[in-house]
Amino acid sequence: MSRHFKLHTLAACMAVSLPALAEQPQGKVLDLPSTAITETRDEQIVDLATPTQAGSRLNLSALETPASTTSITAEQIQQRANLTIQDAVTRSPGITSVGTPGNGNTALSARGFTGHASVMTLFDGSRLYTGAGTQTFPVDPWMVERIDVIRGPASVLYGEGATGAVINVIPKKPFAGEIRNHLRLGYGSWDRQQLGLDSGGSLSERLSYRVTVNKQEGNGWVDRTDSRSLALSAALRFDATDDLSFTLAHERGDAQPSNYFGTPLIDGHLRDSLRKKNYNIQNDVQRYHDEWTRFNTDWTLSDSVTASNQLYYIKSRRHWRNAEDYTWDPTREQLERASYLEIKHNQEQIGDRQSFTFDHSLFGLNSKTVVGAEYNKIRFNVDSNSPYNDVGGDYVDPWNPAPGGFQSRNVTRPQTLSTTHTFALFAENRTQLTDRLSLVTGIRRDQNHIDRNNLTNDTRVDRSLQGGNWRAGLVFAVTDNLSLYGQYSTSEDGVSNLISLSPSQINYDLTESKQTELGLKQRFWDGRGEWTLAAYHIVKKKLLVDDPISHEKQQAGQQTSDGLEAALELDLGHQWQVSANASVVRAKYDDFDETVGGAPQDRAGNRPANVPRRTANLWLNKGFGQTVDAGIGLRYVDQRYADTANAYSVPGYTVVDANLGWQVLPDVRLGLQLNNLFNRDYVVAAHSGEQWLLGAPRSYFATVDYSF
Incomplete structure (x- = not known):
């Protein structure tokens, strides 16, 4: 423990030794016309030449980064009828949703790996550690300025x-200049209502602010699925000098989402007559409360040295009380409703990240280096009615289900309390080897210490897990607008979420992954178009497998993923714009055993659950003068499996969405969003092999935007 205390002290010293990184220079923007006015400021489209934090802390553009990255702007989110952040993210290459109520409806799949343990979500560059597979913030795109995606091990x-x-979800930031306000009123199918406000600007010469508020509610397309949410984001920026600035920000989310846990299959088939039936109990609870407070300091120490610090505090409270499983009993011709679960999460996290950026010379070559440290302390408490050993449940008529009430012989009580300390040292470097060739490298060393208390029997376990990762990539600029890259990177995951490892899981090492990736990126037609192509090979080792003799878990399994991803952005002229992408992935277990009913089962060669082989997205936009624009797009997701045995398959789908906008006055815009235009039945995710979460039927949402 003394070593851990020294690391903690070093993190604290670095946190207060210097404030933070200065404002980064603006890059070029893609010269694509925009007719939609959906923000309080003039929007800039992020293109391949725009510096971002998507794939590096070095503020490189996509053309300079040896990785597959995507940036999604607030304007694109608004235009493409995206209701959630996950909707927006899954329009980028190779990302699909595997969201269910149990994971906060926020889990994603990428490159053959699924869930919050392998696909990380950040907010403003900082990580909320996921507990028990669940993350509930951020989910509201109204507060979002941009979403950056980096695919592959990071x-x-x-x-x-x-x-x-x-x-990485980046919230809207304070800006200098005249105060501007944006008010949105919206109404749509199933009594969906929205009231949103976005306000920002300068309060004085050195003080600026940004405030967003968004309230939504609706009745839901499934019986008894009312939902409501309130999201707040507020930030105040003080420019103490031209070289030093401070930003205090606070975000809050309160949500009571739909209590829909899926539609059961009858004899293995989906019945359209059950599509809108709700089998959950009458006194269900789903409630999420999240808060995120940050203090950022940006400081330019000299022409060649800048510093950045972010101190943050995160709090999450979550409560579920539901009957979650519905299984068809052909003998009784009824559904057995079971899995009466009540779970409460109480999570707090305090952390600090300090970094320094140096522009310098290395062996006579132009070079840029970022070094830094990060510290987190996470307290995670779970109350539940574990061990969830109620036998059976109650039976309901599939076509006329009685709501019923929560019933469990197990009392909800405090179960576990874990405290996790994490400390990391990291560094990145970009060195210009020649006029056209650059080397981008990175290294990180992590120290994690977990203390886990079982509150039911007053026992305690603890474990230190160390990790080290690195990346090396070469970028060759064939021309100023065409780059070819190759990279090798490593990554690690826990066998489950780090802060909620069970007593048996805490003894295992972190899993290990290695990736080789090659890619091509190009801007063409004088910035009117761009395309990217990436090919990758990932090997993940130390998966948990069952010993065929003792049936105990061992870290001997392996999974591989090979894939291609392509994306195209194109301005065709005459106010026509096209955005398209597609991906193909071949993911399989090379070595994976699991025990089913006491017998070992070999899953080698099987595809991991919730991983489609092919995905594609298309969005076509057309402007009509300066006042009207329209868009239509499709989302394609291939067939997936719902289990590791590949015994249950989930059908693929293609869904078409559309939007229409009319700038009726300089400050007033009317909008109409149409989702699932052709009213397709489709499966968003599988709660189990015999219970599917369906996508919403055709719906509309009309908006009025007023800027003043």
Whole structure:
């Protein structure tokens, strides 16, 4: 423990030794016309030449980054009828949703790896550690300025839990200038209502602010699925000098989402007559409360040295009380309703990240280096009615289900309390080897210590898990607008979420992943178009497998993923714009055993659950003068399996969405969003092999935007 205390002290010293990184220079923007006015400021489209934090802390553009990245702007989110952040992210290459109520409806799949343990979500560059597979913030796109996606292993940037991808949600920031306000009123299908406000600007010469508030509610397309949410984001920026600034920000989310846990299959088939039936109990509870407070300091120490610090505090409270499983009993011709679960999460996290950026010379070559440290302390408490050993449940008529009430012989009580300390040192470097060739490298060392208390029997276990990752990539600029890259990177995941490892899981090492990736990126037609292509090979080792003799878990399994991803952005002229992408992945277990009913089962060669082979997205936009624009797009997701045995398959789907906008006055815009235009029945995710979560039927949502 003394070593851990020294690491803690070093983190604290670095946190207060210097404030933070200065404002980064603006890059070029893609010269694509925009007719939609959906923000309080003039929007800039992020293109391949725009510096972002998507794939590096070095503020490189996509053309300079040896990785597959995507940036999604607030304007694109609004235009494409995306109701959630996950909707927006899954329009980028190779990302699909595997969201269910149990994981907060926020889990994603990328490059053959699924869930919050392998696809990480950040907010403003910082990580909320996921407990028990659940993350409930952020989910409201109204507060979002941009979403950056880096695909493939990224533990060298953000630590364990980032083998598939990292999603960085960047909130709207204060800006200098005249105060501008944006008010939105919306109404749509199933009595969906929205009231949103976005306000920002300068309060004085050196003080600026940004406030967003969004309230939504609706009745839901499934019986008894009312929902409501309130999201708040507020930030105040003080420019103490031209070289030093401070930003205090606070975000809050309160949500009571739909209590829909899926539609059961009857004899293995989906019945359309059950599509809108709700089998959950009458006194269900789903309630999420999240708060995120940050203090950022940006400081330019000299022409060649800048510093950045972010101190943050995160709090999450979650409560579920539901009957979650509905199974068809052909003998009784009724559904057995079971899995009466009540779970409460109480999570707090305090952390600090300090980094320094140096522009310098290395062996006579132009070079840029970022070094830094990060510390987190996470307290995670779970109350539940575990051990969930109620036998059976009650039977309901599938076509006329009685709501009933929560029933369990197990009392909800405090179960576990864990405290996790994490400390990391990291560094990145970009060196210009020649006029056209650059080397981008990174290294990170993590120290994690977990203390877990079982509150039911007053026992305690603890474990230290160390991790180290690195990345090396070469980028060759064939021209100023065409780059070819190759990279090798490593990554680590926990066998489950780090802060909620069970007593048996806590003894295992972190899993290990290695990726080789090659890619091509190009801007063409004088910035009117761009395309990217990436090919990758990932090997993940130390998966948990069953010993065929003792049936105990061992870390001997392996999974591989091979894939291709392509994306195209194109301005065709005459106010026509096209955005398209597609991906193909071949993911399989090379070595994986699991015990079913006491007998070992070999899953080698099987595809992991919730991983489609092919995905594609298309969005076509057309402007009509300066006042009207329209868009239509499709989302395609291939067939998936619902289990590791590949015994249950989930059908693929293609869904078409559309939007229409009319700038009736300089400050007033009318909008109409149409989702699932052709009213397709489709499965978003599988709660189990015999219970599917369906997508919403055709719906509309009309908006009025007023800027003043």
